[in-house]
Amino acid sequence: MAKDLLFEIGLEEVPARFIRTAVEQLEERMVKWLEQSRISHGQVHAYATPRRLAVLVEGVAEKQEDIEEEVKGPSRKIAQDASGAWSKAALGFARSQGVEPEQFTFQELNGVEYIYATKSSLGVETSSILSEALLSILSSMTFPKNMRWGAHEFKFVRPIRWLIALFGTDVIDLEITGVKSGNVTRGHRFLGEEAVVTEPSAYLDVLRSQSVIACLNERKDMIVEQIKALAEEKQWKIAVKEDLLEEVLFLVETPTVLFGTFDPAFLEIPQDVLITSMREHQRYFPVLNDQDQLLPFFVTVRNGDSTSLDVIAKGNEKVLRARLSDAKFFYEEDQKLHIKDALLKLENIVFHEELGSIADKVRRTCRIADGLSSALQLSQEDTNAVSRAAEICKFDLVTQMVYEFPELQGVMGEDYARRAGEKEEVAKAVFQHYQPRFAGDNTPDSIVGSLVSIADKIDTIIGCFSIGIIPTGSQDPYALRRQAQGIVQIMLGQKLPISLSELLNIALDVHESLRKMKLSAAEVRTTIVEFFGLRVKKILSENLRYDVVDAVITADFDDIASVVSRGGALMDAVTNQEDFKTTVESFNRVSNLGGKAEQFVIDEALLQEQGEKELYKAWQSILEGYHNALGQRDGHKALEWLGQIRNAITEFFDSVMVMAEDEQVRNNRLALLAAIDKDLKSFADFTKLVW
Incomplete structure (x- = not known):
């Protein structure tokens, strides 16, 4: 016989960014326990909303499987003396396995006879061990941030308010922080009420009757379909960013999509500013036309039904108006700041206590960028553009807009530089020098942006390595792996005729001339070459066999474009x-x-x-x-x-x-x-x- 198992942890609202990993963790721990406990089961379903984490396991066996296993002991030569009496080693083995020596059997292995003990273990009733198991699973869960509540020492992501632990129709008795398990769940905070779950299979329907859609995929599909229907009705293009959709998914239990408007006068502000304000502060989806230009509308998702949507829309419009007014104020105030004054303010912003201020970093970046221009023999016009772009690449860090929206660094710099009369290629390079900002992002499409980006990134890498900040395991606080990967991608994308050793020579010379390094240039070079080797290997491994990668990397990877070309040619030859x-x-x-x-x-x-x-x-x-x-x-x-x-x-x-x-x-x-x-x-x- 088998029964369904339901375990629901009812909570105060959990931060959306924690929920996905939390429910996956709950599911993984449940499955692991069932397997280790020799309890067979059917499909496992994980459910989550802002107020609950739950796992439902179908067809859980009512009893553990019996086991019988053979355990190898010492050789017969060691286990028995000449008269056949059992030695201390054999008797100790018998005690450790819980058997009598008379139960030993003999088996030959590679020409040597060994004693074997046959152990039998009868399975216990699943219901008898569920209470302890569920409590252990709950207590062992980890979160980025925990909290205590009341007088309890126990920590969890948010206070636990109710528990459901059902095995079939039977309640599994457990208690934590004064909360006892039962078969009563809680519905939507405003649209639902407490409800009895008579058996695990009724869980989703009971919650649905209380205005809670617990199934993640169902809830996500509802949001997407409603947005799609609204876009078709209004002939809009609603920009649905996956990470925002994920966050909204875990902010609601019953999703209802609605839209609102804002004053078209705000469209005079750069589009990225408006979109960032809507997404980051209000969790709104922006509305675009066919030319990807922002329209004075927004789309949001309500945690509730369709009652009084016009009132809800007006409330959201009021809040957004205040946000956009702030953004407009910041933007207009920033126009009054001259670039030369902004650059002076960089002297007061610390990049790293051992590497100086942001202004110090900019000076090094300028020198490295000039060195790259010289090595590549750029035209005087391009050389001047590279120098100027490197000089002003960080000036927007002191603007009010970037202070309010750090993710707009570079975006605002490009806009402000253009408005200040900088050349187009210089203004674009202020934004492009941050690229690629994440996996899959574009690399700079201009030589000016490319060289400033490389100079900025290699300065950070050499600076950190020279003071002992080297990525280890998952620790990479300055994103040095991403920056090295970015350098490799830029060199490949622009087909720059410069080797890794030439780049390091230029950058190390600048660091040695402008600051006192903890480690010698030779030590830093050796470590960074190994570090870049791993980055090149990662890029090659995306398309090539591991042995082909090893073959071309071992030969040489100083010329990155060359090793990629050689790797591709060798892969073609090996396979074709x-x-x-x-x-x-x-x-x-x-x-x-x-x-x-x-x-x-x-x-x-x-x-x-x-x-x-x-x-x-x-x-x-x-x-x-x-x-x-x-x-x-x-x-x-x-x-x-x-x-x-x-x-x-x-x-x-x-x-x-x-x-x-x-x-x-x-x-x-x-x-x-x-x-x-x-x-x-x-x-x-x-x-x-x-x-």
């Missing part, structure tokens, strides 16, 4: 060329013997056999084309050149005795193989490939 395995085997034979070379100068006069002469000739014939292809970052062409010497390598090993008795001849042949191997390894370490 039927005879490429033979080519790699020939390359690896060269590598195996080339590593034994003690000298690296090739004397053509000592090339005696036809096979070695042909190999030398074939190798020489591809060098110019091969190195040109590498220089142009054309991995496919470079690999094509290398493939042309395969037959010569095969013929060499078939007809030439490498380890000749004549020491000079032997060393000359090894030197030839070592030289070829060096060129092979400038493309990839082919020994890393797995077949």
Whole structure:
């Protein structure tokens, strides 16, 4: 027989950002306990609203499974003496397993006889262990923030107000913080009341009768469908951002979509400001036209039914009017701030106590950006734009708008710079230097924005590494991994002809000249190169096999565009060329013997056999084309050149005795193989490939 199990934790309103992980945690802990307790079950359903976390398990067995298992003990030689008496080791093993020595059996394993004990354990009634289990599951849950209430020492995300613990129709008896379990739930705070859940399968329907939609997918679908219907009715484009939809989902128990309006005069403020104010402060969805221009409407979701929606809309309009008025005031006040005055204020904002102020960071960023402009030999016009963009890239941090909405840094900077008369490419670069801001974000589409972005990010990375702030595990407070990943993406996107070592040289020189570093430049360089290696490896691993990634990374990743090109070419060859395995085997034979070379100068006069002469000739014939292809970052062409010497390598090993008795001849042949191997390894370490 089997019964359904329901466990509901009733709470005061839980912050929306905590609910998803909380209910997933509850489900995972329940499933884990059932499995560890040998209790079979059917489907598991997790439910959540702002006031409850619940899990319903179908078909839970009424009794644990019985188990019988064999446990291996010491060998028979150790377990018994010559007369057959049990040794202390055997008796100790018997006690530990709860059996008598007479119950031992013997089994042979790898030619050695061992004693085995057969343990039997009868399953207990599920109902007898549920109380302790549910209490343990509840008590072990963790949250980003906890609280205590009343005189209780117990901590939880919010005060517990009721509990349901049902196994079939039976209430599982448990109590915590003075709250006893029962079969009574609570409906919507204003539209519902207390209601009895007679059995777990009735849970959703009982809550629905009390204006609570507990199923997450059902509630989300209701919101999405209502928004979609409103958009079709009004011929609007309602911008539904997934993270906002997720938050709204956990703010309501009965969702009802409605819309309101705001004064069109507010549309004079930049669109991003209005949208941010609506989304971040009010949890509203903005309304756009077909050209993605903001319209003077907003959409919100009410936690309740459709009664008096006009009154609700007016209330929301009143609150939004105050918010937008604040934004308008901040925006107009910011217009009075000159960029040069804003830059002076950066002197008073600490970036890091060991790295100075934001102004210090800007000075380093300017120097690094100028160094990159010089290395890339930009035109004077672009060089000037890079310098100016780097100089003013952080000025909007002291504006009232960014103080109120930190997520608008860069956005406001671009707008204010443009209004202050800065060149278009400079204004755009103020925004673009933050890109990419998150996974999947765009990289800067201009050379000016790209160089300032790289300069800003590498300054942060070198600064942090030089004072010992290095990401470990999940700890990365300055988002250094994301910034390094961003540098790699920008260098690839812009196809910048600059290597990682050149970038580090420029940035380290700036840091050494402008501040005293805790660690030496050499130490910082070594650590950062390893750090970037992992970032490059992550990007390559998105499209390439692990062994292909290892092969090209081991060769070299200093030129990021080159390693990506070589990785793509090698992946194509491994997966699409039927005879490429033979080519790699020939390359690896060269590598195996080339590593034994003690000298690296090739004397053509000592090339005696036809096979070695042909190999030398074939190798020489591809060098110019091969190195040109590498220089142009054309991995496919470079690999094509290398493939042309395969037959010569095969013929060499078939007809030439490498380890000749004549020491000079032997060393000359090894030197030839070592030289070829060096060129092979400038493309990839082919020994890393797995077949």
